[in-house]
Structures are given as structure tokens and as C-alpha cells.
Amino acid sequence: MSIHRPAAAALAAALCLLTAACGSSTDDKAGDRQTEAAAPKSGYPVTLDNCGQKQTFDKAPGRVVVMNGASVAEVSTLLALGLGDKIVANQQTYGMSEVPGRADAIKKLPTGDVKLNDAYDVPREAMIGLRPDLVLSTTSYGFDEKNGFATRDQLKEVGARTYVSPTGCDQDTSKMTIDDSYRLLRDMGKVFGVGDRAEEVIAASEKNIAAVSDKVKGEKQPKVMVLFSNMSMGGNDFSSVVAKGIYNDILAEAGGTNAFENASKTSFADLSKEKVAATDVDALVVIAYNDPDPAAYAKKLLKEFPQWPAAKNNAYVTLSDSMYLGPSNDLAVRKIAEMLHPDSL
CATH class of the missing domain: 3.40.50.1980 (Nitrogenase molybdenum iron protein domain)
Structure with a gap:
């Protein structure tokens, strides 16, 4: 979109x-x-x-x-x-x-x-x-x-x-x-x-966030790519990739880290396909902004970059409002943690 x-x-x-x-x-x-x-x-x-x-x-x-x-x-x-x-x-x-x-x-x-x-x-x-x-x-x-x-x-x-x-x-x-x-x-x-x-x-x-973060504390933190589904916000192939902001706080509580945190000084990075392909991505978080099928977009990315550990493990989750400012961040923390650390929860 x-x-x-x-x-x-x-x-x-x-x-x-x-x-x-x-x-x-x-x-x-x-x-x-x-x-x-x-x-x-x-x-x-x-x-x-x-x-x-x-x-x-x-x-x-x-x-x-x-x-x-x-x-x-x-x-x-x-x-x-x-x-x-x-x-x-x-x-x-x-x-x-x-x-x-x-x-x-x-x-x-x-x-x-x-x-x-x-x-x-x-x-x-x-x-x-x-x-x-x-x-x-x-x-x-x-x-x-x-x-x-x-x-x-x-x-x-x-x-x-x-x-x-x-x-x-x-x-x-x-x-x-x-x-x-x-x-x-x-x-x-x-x-x-x-x-x-x-x-x-x-x-x-x-309380909900603490219950999750306590269980994943000390676990290896997978590198996660967070982006908006089917959205163009810049000139490159991947212009809706999250770099900084509340997303990273949510990832940290869920036991993960942002694979593209250093790709931009602002909230979003505008990345080429080559840059994305050269980065190890352990898991995907796809945020749906009025996209009725964000899972299809996630699967498309995993197919496009088969070298990612995320593709090999089919590791992705789709979210919407819980991943941004608002009253439901605890839901995003739990859903991401369940994907990243299923054996800990």
C-alpha cells in the first residue's frame, strides 16, 4: 500500500x-x-x-x-x-x-x-x-x-x-x-x-509485561525486523522499516532486539533490498495498517529472503494497534515473546 x-x-x-x-x-x-x-x-x-x-x-x-x-x-x-x-x-x-x-x-x-x-x-x-x-x-x-x-x-x-x-x-x-x-x-x-x-x-x-519479561530474561535476544505491511513511505524498496521508538522498547521486554536499530537516527529507515538481504533477520514483526492480510506479506518476505534464519524457521508474527502508542502494548510483548521464546512461556 x-x-x-x-x-x-x-x-x-x-x-x-x-x-x-x-x-x-x-x-x-x-x-x-x-x-x-x-x-x-x-x-x-x-x-x-x-x-x-x-x-x-x-x-x-x-x-x-x-x-x-x-x-x-x-x-x-x-x-x-x-x-x-x-x-x-x-x-x-x-x-x-x-x-x-x-x-x-x-x-x-x-x-x-x-x-x-x-x-x-x-x-x-x-x-x-x-x-x-x-x-x-x-x-x-x-x-x-x-x-x-x-x-x-x-x-x-x-x-x-x-x-x-x-x-x-x-x-x-x-x-x-x-x-x-x-x-x-x-x-x-x-x-x-x-x-x-x-x-x-x-x-x-x-503486571502482564513483567510476567513475560521475567520469563525471557537471560535468553538470547533474536534480531527482529519490524515493518509495516505493504506500505511505501520513501524511495527505496523497504521504506517502512522500524529503526527506533516504542517498537524497540516492546521488543526488549519480549526478549528481542531490532535488527535495524542502527540503520537510521529517526523512527524509520528507508532501506534498499540489498541492505535488507545482507542483514541477518531471526524473526519478522509485520504491522498491519489497514492491510487485511499482513500474513501474506510476511510470507512473501520470507520467500524473498530464504537465507534469513526467520525464513528457515518460519518465524513471524503479525500485529496492529498493540505495537504502537496506546493501551495494549502488553499484548504485543506477549505475542512477540511467544514467537521468539516459545519454550520459556
């Missing part, structure tokens, strides 16, 4: 996330928490310092717009906190999820029936027309006036607060970690008065 330049920029900057077998899940079906979230606790006003701007909330938002940003981090976080009924327009979807029921829950959310721009996102006039009281963007790109978006100041003038997700201020996600997923949960917990629920989700995730 070839992705348009604006969406690719958002993806490279902020690509975005629970029923693990070892302990309680970090998510329930979207509807299960609606009642709990409907009555936020007192404690307002709440003020967040977000990308250098003070955002003050006198009450829990009730008209939320979730911008695209080639992410599902924000919408999944709201659903994990039982806040789906607060969303009046959502533009985020991966088409699938590791969390049972989440993809369907996202599909059922309102879109606002707006005409999207070339970045598949909500343009300025349409955004104002939605009358939001909170707008969520994966990165600062979503509030860039020169790209046709409503600015944070313009939204403030019509009574809307705004929020850019962790590490999205400068659109550099190369240092993103699992802790940033927890920060997003905590921030939304504060904004909506459901901090206790946010801490429950975080605690369950931490």
Missing part, C-alpha cells in the same frame, strides 16, 4: 495499542465502562502543560474529535477508559486490533460525516463545524495552519481544548517508550475524571 505524503508524515512521526494470558486484561469491550465513565469524579479544574501550552478543563469534555494522524492510540485510549460515548467524530482506524471487539467498536464510532482533506483528516472549517470541546491529535501536525487545519488558538477561541499525544510536539517519536502509552492514559484519566480507571489499565499492563 502506498500512503499519501501527509499521512505518511504523520505515520513516520507518530505511528500508533487486552487480554493477555498471564493476568488480568488491560482492556474490556468498549461498552463495558460507559456507565463508570459517565460520572467523572470531582477535582476540576484540571490543567495540563501540553507542548508548552496550558490546557485547563473545568469539567469533563463531552464533544471529542479524534484526528487521524495515521494512529489509533488516542481512540483506543478513550475506549479503554470507557469514554467512547464522548466522541462525536473519530478518524482513526487500523481496520483490526489485537483486542477482541476493539476494531468493531472503533468502526461503530461517529465520523462526523465531514469531507476529509488530502491527509485523510478533518480540515479547519469542518472541525469548527463539529463544535468540539476537545480535539486530540497524534502530533502537532494536526494543528498546523499551513496544512489546512484549525490551529490550537483558533480552537480555543471557539471553546475547544486541544491535546497532542506524548512525543508528538516535535513530531519525533524516535525516543518513544511504553511509558508514553501510560502517560497518555494518565492524561486522559485526569481530563475526564477517570484517573482510577487509568491506573487500573496501567497496573494490569505493567
Whole structure:
């Protein structure tokens, strides 16, 4: 899949996330928490310092717009906190999820029936027309006036607060970690008065990840290639290969290491086929971004590079939202660890 330049920029900057077998899940079906979230606790006003701007909330938002940003981090976080009924327009979807029921829950959310721009996102006039009281963007790109978006100041003038997700201020996600997923949960917990629920989700995730990482500790760390399925983001044959970011934190917890960590100083590497062929790859993690058959892409790569240990051992796993910023990183840790260290789990 070839992705348009604006969406690719958002993806490279902020690509975005629970029923693990070892302990309680970090998510329930979207509807299960609606009642709990409907009555936020007192404690307002709440003020967040977000990308250098003070955002003050006198009450829990009730008209939320979730911008695209080639992410599902924000919408999944709201659903994990039982806040789906607060969303009046959502533009985020991966088409699938590791969390049972989440993809369907996202599909059922309102879109606002707006005409999207070339970045598949909500343009300025349409955004104002939605009358939001909170707008969520994966990165600062979503509030860039020169790209046709409503600015944070313009939204403030019509009574809307705004929020850019962790590490999205400068659109550099190369240092993103699992802790940033927890920060997003905590921030939304504060904004909506459901901090206790946010801490429950975080605690369950931490417990699940620790249960896996403890079992694979001391094991040899296979070299893993992480990339997005059928996606072109640059000029070379392999332009959606992950180099840095939250992916590496997830790999480390699962007992693996990124085979291409040093191939770029940014989150993604744009690699030639020759470079990929010359690298030992012990296993593949293929992330599906609206690709209905990522397994077919993984098998194609294994056939194309039969010299890889990954090809000889048919070692691959396909993931979607759990591999990026969001509330479901524990699922990615477990699924990758099960592939890399099946005898340890």
C-alpha cells in the first residue's frame, strides 16, 4: 500500500495499542465502562502543560474529535477508559486490533460525516463545524495552519481544548517508550475524571509485561525486523522499516532486539533490498495498517529472503494497534515473546 505524503508524515512521526494470558486484561469491550465513565469524579479544574501550552478543563469534555494522524492510540485510549460515548467524530482506524471487539467498536464510532482533506483528516472549517470541546491529535501536525487545519488558538477561541499525544510536539517519536502509552492514559484519566480507571489499565499492563519479561530474561535476544505491511513511505524498496521508538522498547521486554536499530537516527529507515538481504533477520514483526492480510506479506518476505534464519524457521508474527502508542502494548510483548521464546512461556 502506498500512503499519501501527509499521512505518511504523520505515520513516520507518530505511528500508533487486552487480554493477555498471564493476568488480568488491560482492556474490556468498549461498552463495558460507559456507565463508570459517565460520572467523572470531582477535582476540576484540571490543567495540563501540553507542548508548552496550558490546557485547563473545568469539567469533563463531552464533544471529542479524534484526528487521524495515521494512529489509533488516542481512540483506543478513550475506549479503554470507557469514554467512547464522548466522541462525536473519530478518524482513526487500523481496520483490526489485537483486542477482541476493539476494531468493531472503533468502526461503530461517529465520523462526523465531514469531507476529509488530502491527509485523510478533518480540515479547519469542518472541525469548527463539529463544535468540539476537545480535539486530540497524534502530533502537532494536526494543528498546523499551513496544512489546512484549525490551529490550537483558533480552537480555543471557539471553546475547544486541544491535546497532542506524548512525543508528538516535535513530531519525533524516535525516543518513544511504553511509558508514553501510560502517560497518555494518565492524561486522559485526569481530563475526564477517570484517573482510577487509568491506573487500573496501567497496573494490569505493567503486571502482564513483567510476567513475560521475567520469563525471557537471560535468553538470547533474536534480531527482529519490524515493518509495516505493504506500505511505501520513501524511495527505496523497504521504506517502512522500524529503526527506533516504542517498537524497540516492546521488543526488549519480549526478549528481542531490532535488527535495524542502527540503520537510521529517526523512527524509520528507508532501506534498499540489498541492505535488507545482507542483514541477518531471526524473526519478522509485520504491522498491519489497514492491510487485511499482513500474513501474506510476511510470507512473501520470507520467500524473498530464504537465507534469513526467520525464513528457515518460519518465524513471524503479525500485529496492529498493540505495537504502537496506546493501551495494549502488553499484548504485543506477549505475542512477540511467544514467537521468539516459545519454550520459556
